[in-house]
Amino acid sequence: MSQDVPEATSQAERSDHSPWNWLLLLPLLATLIPPLYNRVSPELFDIPFFYWYQLAAIAIGVISTIIVYRMTRS
Amino acid sequence: MFDNVDAVQITVFTILFVAVSVLGFVAARWRRAEDLEHLDEWGLGGRNFGSWVTWFLIGGDLYTAYTFVAVPALVFGAGAIGFFAVPYTIVVYPMVFLVLIRLWSVSHVHGFVTPADFVRARHGSSTLALLVAITGIVATMPYIALQLVGIEAVLKAMGVTGHLPIVVAFAILAAYTYNSGLRAPALIAFVKDTLIYLVIIVAVIVIPYKLGGWDAIFGAAEAKFAASPNPGDGLILAGPAQLQYATLAFGSALALFLYPHSITGVLASRDRNVIKRNMAALPAYSFILGLLALLGYMAIKAGVVPIGADPEAGEPGDGNTIVPVLFDQMFPSWFSGVAMAAIGIGALVPAAIMSIAAANLWTRNIYVEYINKDATPKQEAQSSKLASLVVKVGALLAILGLDPQFSIDLQLIGGIIILQTLPAVALGLYTRWFHRWGLIAGWAAGMAFGFWATYQIPKVSFSPEGEPVIVKEHFGGSGLALSELGFDTTVSIYAGFLALIVNLVVCGLATWAFRAMNVPDGEDVTKTSEYFADQDDPRLRDLPEVVH
Numbered sequence: 001m002s003q004d005v006p007e008a009t010s011q012a013e014r015s016d017h018s019p020w021n022w023l024l025l026l027p028l029l030a031t032l033i034p035p036l037y038n039r040v041s042p043e044l045f046d047i048p049f050f051y052w053y054q055l056a057a058i059a060i061g062v063i064s065t066i067i068v069y070r071m072t073r074s
Numbered sequence: 075m076f077d078n079v080d081a082v083q084i085t086v087f088t089i090l091f092v093a094v095s096v097l098g099f100v101a102a103r104w105r106r107a108e109d110l111e112h113l114d115e116w117g118l119g120g121r122n123f124g125s126w127v128t129w130f131l132i133g134g135d136l137y138t139a140y141t142f143v144a145v146p147a148l149v150f151g152a153g154a155i156g157f158f159a160v161p162y163t164i165v166v167y168p169m170v171f172l173v174l175i176r177l178w179s180v181s182h183v184h185g186f187v188t189p190a191d192f193v194r195a196r197h198g199s200s201t202l203a204l205l206v207a208i209t210g211i212v213a214t215m216p217y218i219a220l221q222l223v224g225i226e227a228v229l230k231a232m233g234v235t236g237h238l239p240i241v242v243a244f245a246i247l248a249a250y251t252y253n254s255g256l257r258a259p260a261l262i263a264f265v266k267d268t269l270i271y272l273v274i275i276v277a278v279i280v281i282p283y284k285l286g287g288w289d290a291i292f293g294a295a296e297a298k299f300a301a302s303p304n305p306g307d308g309l310i311l312a313g314p315a316q317l318q319y320a321t322l323a324f325g326s327a328l329a330l331f332l333y334p335h336s337i338t339g340v341l342a343s344r345d346r347n348v349i350k351r352n353m354a355a356l357p358a359y360s361f362i363l364g365l366l367a368l369l370g371y372m373a374i375k376a377g378v379v380p381i382g383a384d385p386e387a388g389e390p391g392d393g394n395t396i397v398p399v400l401f402d403q404m405f406p407s408w409f410s411g412v413a414m415a416a417i418g419i420g421a422l423v424p425a426a427i428m429s430i431a432a433a434n435l436w437t438r439n440i441y442v443e444y445i446n447k448d449a450t451p452k453q454e455a456q457s458s459k460l461a462s463l464v465v466k467v468g469a470l471l472a473i474l475g476l477d478p479q480f481s482i483d484l485q486l487i488g489g490i491i492i493l494q495t496l497p498a499v500a501l502g503l504y505t506r507w508f509h510r511w512g513l514i515a516g517w518a519a520g521m522a523f524g525f526w527a528t529y530q531i532p533k534v535s536f537s538p539e540g541e542p543v544i545v546k547e548h549f550g551g552s553g554l555a556l557s558e559l560g561f562d563t564t565v566s567i568y569a570g571f572l573a574l575i576v577n578l579v580v581c582g583l584a585t586w587a588f589r590a591m592n593v594p595d596g597e598d599v600t601k602t603s604e605y606f607a608d609q610d611d612p613r614l615r616d617l618p619e620v621v622h
Contacts, residue, residue, distance in 0.1 A: 012179070012346060012606040016172060024168035031161035032324055034316040038154075040309060046289035050310045054160045055364045058357050061164045065171060065354040073347060 015072035023068050027061035079233040083402075086411025087232065087418065090269070091243070094262045094419050098250030098426075101257040111452040113187055116255035116459065117434045118342045121182070125351045127260055131427075132339040132352060133359045134263030136163075136330065138217075139224030139421035140485075142270070142366060147393035149370030150378075152307045153299055155315055157367050158323045163360035166327035167353040174331060174353075175346045176503045179607040180600050182341075188431075189337050189499045190439040196502050198596020199510035200443060205517055206495045207439035210334040213492040214432045216484035217333075218469040221421040221428075223394060223482070226473075228414045230381050231398030237474050243418075244425075248466045251426045252459050256342060259426040266423050269416035271362060273401075277372075277413070278365045281404050285375045291368075294375035303536035314564040318553045321568035329493045329570065332500065334431035335424065345609035366397075373400045425466070433461035483549040487528055490552065490570035494520035497581050503605065509585040510596040516581025524573035527554045531569065 030036070037053040044052045102110065110116050123131060141159070148156030177192065186192045189210065194203035222240055229239055250258045282288055292309065299307045306312055311319055330336055343349055373396045381399065383391025401413040437457040442449050449457070498513045508516075533550025534542045553566040 012175075012608050013603070016175070016606060021172060024171055027168045028165050028324075031164050032320045034311055034319050038311050038316060046287060046292065048292060048309055050154060051157065051364075051368065054157065054164070055361065058160070058164055058361050058364070061168060061360075062354055062357050065168055065357075068168075068171065069350045069354055073350070 018072045020068050020071040023064045026064045027057065030057050030060050080407045080410075082407035083411040083414065084232055084234070086408050087415045090265075090412065090415035091418060094265050094422065095246045095250065097261055097265065098247070098258040098422075099253055101250070101261040102254040104257050104261055110255065111455045113434065113437065113451065113454045113458060114185075116455045117187055117430055118338065119256035119260055121342055122344050123260065123342050123348070124344055125348050125355075128339065128343045128348050128352050129355050130263040130267050131260045131342065132336070133356055134259065134266050134420075134423035135335055135339045135427045136356075136424075137270075137359045137363060137420075138221060138424040139417050140217075140220040141363065142417055142420055143224050143227045143394040143397055145363065145367050146370035146373065146397045149367045150373050150396050151393055152304070153295065153309055154311045155306070155319060156370060157364070158319050158326070159367060160360060160364045161320075161323040162326045163363060164357065165323065166330050167356055169327055170331045171350065171353045173500055173503055174340050174349050176605045177337070178340060178343070178346060178349055180503070180604050183604040183607050184600065187341070188334060188435050188438050189332070189495065190435060193498045193502060194439070194443075195599045196506070197498065197510045197513065198598060199514070202498055202510055202514055202517075203439055204443070205514065206498055207435040209491055209495050209517075210435050211432050213488035214334055214428050215465065215468060216472070216482075216488055217335075218425050218428045218432075218465065219472045220482065220485050221425040222469060222473045224421040225418050227392065227394040228398050228418045230392065231395050231402050232414055240473075241470065244466060244470050247422050247425060248463050251429060251462055251466075255459075256338065256427065256430055259423045259430075260342075262419065262426075263423045266416070266419045269412060270420060273413045273416045274362050274365050276409070277369060277401070277404075281369070281372045281376075281400070284404060285372060291371050291375045295371040298374050305536075314566060315553075318566045318568055321571040322552065325493060325568045325571040325574065326489060328496060328574070329489045332492045332495050334435055335428040338427055338431040338434065369397050369400060373397070376400055376403060378403065425469075429462040429465045429469075430458070432465045433458040436461040486549065486552055487524065490524040490528065490573055491521060493570045493574045494524065494577050496574060497578060506595075506598055507585065508581055509588040509593070511588050511593060512581050512585030515584035516577040519580035520573045520577030523576040524569060527558075527569035527573060528552065530554065530558050
């Protein structure tokens, strides 16, 4: 980096290229392949798997994003 | 105008509605600026919203009243496919996490207000910027109109008919948006979202309890779909619908943050960390949306009949009314009034932000670019304020004067056309490899394909014998049967996703061709390091000047 670029910016550049960012792909893999969850059983509290799995997958998205945020913040 | 109106219900609704209207006007004084007559203040709330305000604002912006009535309606009618809203809003935040912070940084260094501002500076093409701006305006207009459909569904369920209430509601909305700018929806979003969370959490506890539990609810839904002649409905996806489900979720997620109103919410935030934190916190709304989708099944079990429906004549009625009708049946009057208000107010926040975003596109990328090149910041703000009024009147006329179905069709196409700005905006944040004329060629090809594809898609219903009957020849949905393209299969795919692929292929080929012909590239006035700038960076301008 050239000298006129502030410290915060070069830190931001490093965090934008952190390998932790690959974790952001996990929620996509968990939800964009319907054959993984397109079934009725096992049911949870009488709710078919298709529905409770995808509601639970919201947590996968949140946890992945929080980990990436905490590991890459400056 | 009023038949069978419940006095308690409508009183609660009206009190809440009036309260947020007052809030909308008071908002002008909130985080008071020295001068509201600047686009950064009127149109972006001072570019200084912290994590909480941003969370309420973007949440209130993206999860609209129309979403709240249309998603459960889809689940009510077709089952599993309507649940696509959940994977859609799961994948969107991780996908845009890294992209939005780049957009925020470069926009704050240069003072960009709209995505087309960025395109203008990055690709050095005012034609491309104009196309991106027009695409944004055209995609947003029907979306605003649909918020009216959301309010209308609530009013119908309360027994209020006629157009006058909607005209009044929209006139008030237009007045405080004009007065307070983005501060109005930001402040109202606190009320809207609090009411929505309250209502949905109460609904998913109370309604299943009253209906005999989840087992009974899913049992009723299963029985309905088993009896229905439509092979595409059911508690889980039919085999050929899986590709459409995944591509619809993925394509919608790609499109969401290309919409000008989403970008307005992002650019109004204070720094990069506010955006990052919000990408982790916004899925709370996705959870609420998932629960809301399940209200569609509760409505089946509760035997809800959409308003205007006549089962014997085969008239389906207004499917969008099922959630308001369900609330009406299940809750005591006072609480159903709260629930109706939650949806009604839910329409105001996105309608305000969308009209501000469309107005900013008009001002920055058409008015300043072509009509008044030397506009002062005050003239820019004035132009946007007026344009926000025009946009709302247009939306109102579209709903009152035309068949609302026209707006629904346009909104369907809206997602597909806004996707065609992805190469110039989102990929443009990462690479300048694409030639400006290549991007224009790709945009044109993607648009043409998108229109052609949606024109080919009929709306089909099924006779009791299971025979398909075409009820609407064109623009009947967004799932394109691959057999239309000559493939021997029953699989269908989201038309917007295919249109984007067409766009990208043409974009690549045309870039190669223009380079081979030595057509000069546009000038890029952004620098690599600017894509990482954060709040304490001295290059961030306090009062951005117009970029030309």
